[in-house]
Amino acid sequence: MSKIVLFFLAGLFLNSLSAQGTTSPNPAKSKKPTAAKHRVVIQLTTNDTSAWKGLMNNLKNLREGWGDAVEIEVVAHSHGIEMVMNAKTTQKMKIEEFIQSGIRFVACENTMKQKNIKKEEILPEVGYVPMGIGEIIMKQEKGWSYLKAGF
Numbered sequence: 001m002s003k004i005v006l007f008f009l010a011g012l013f014l015n016s017l018s019a020q021g022t023t024s025p026n027p028a029k030s031k032k033p034t035a036a037k038h039r040v041v042i043q044l045t046t047n048d049t050s051a052w053k054g055l056m057n058n059l060k061n062l063r064e065g066w067g068d069a070v071e072i073e074v075v076a077h078s079h080g081i082e083m084v085m086n087a088k089t090t091q092k093m094k095i096e097e098f099i100q101s102g103i104r105f106v107a108c109e110n111t112m113k114q115k116n117i118k119k120e121e122i123l124p125e126v127g128y129v130p131m132g133i134g135e136i137i138m139k140q141e142k143g144w145s146y147l148k149a150g151f
Contacts, residue, residue: 038070041139043132044080044149049090051150052083056094058149063101073139077108077132080149081117084126092123099125108132 040062044055055074062070082088084095084107095105106127111117119128129135140146 038066039139039142039144040070040072040147041136041144042072042074042147042149043136044074044076044083045078046150047079047082047088048150052089052091055083055149056091056098058147059094059098059103063098063103068102071102073104073106073135073144074149075106075108075129075132075135076126077111081107081111081115084123085117085121086123087121089123095123096125106132106135108135 042055042058044051059072059074062072076084083091084105086092089095099105104127105123105125106129107122109128109130111132112119112122112128122128136146
């Protein structure tokens with residue numbers, strides 16, 4: 001009987017040790033730094049302002065949920081380029097806030113050439129990539145998760 005009790009107690013002890021090694025459901029609020037780093041590339045190809053608002057909510061939720069354990073890049077090309085244009089965006093303040101928090105926004109230079117958009121028309125905090133779709137493919141090849149904003 002004592003062997004059964006010892007076996008049971010050992011099992012409980014090992015189970016409690018393994019439970020301590022699991023990551024918190026919310027690493028941003030966890031006291032221990034997490035080794036896992038999520039990387040997400042988000043494609044934006046629409047000028048629909050409701051899709052832009054949805055994107056901003058997704059960014060907020062990712063940042064609140066994972067904190068610094070998530071690296072995010074938003075690639076704006078095609079009609080989505082308008083979200084990062086001074087004269088057309090409805091999200092300037094949120095974009096600036098997210099950039100300050102470490103989220104990267106980039107504009108496609110191919111789209112800019114096609115639409116005759118000058119760099120001066122793009123928000124100053126936004127970066128550039130030669131080819132938006134190429135940037136997304138390269139990120140995916142490096143293991144980044146892919147999301148498409150809007151429809």
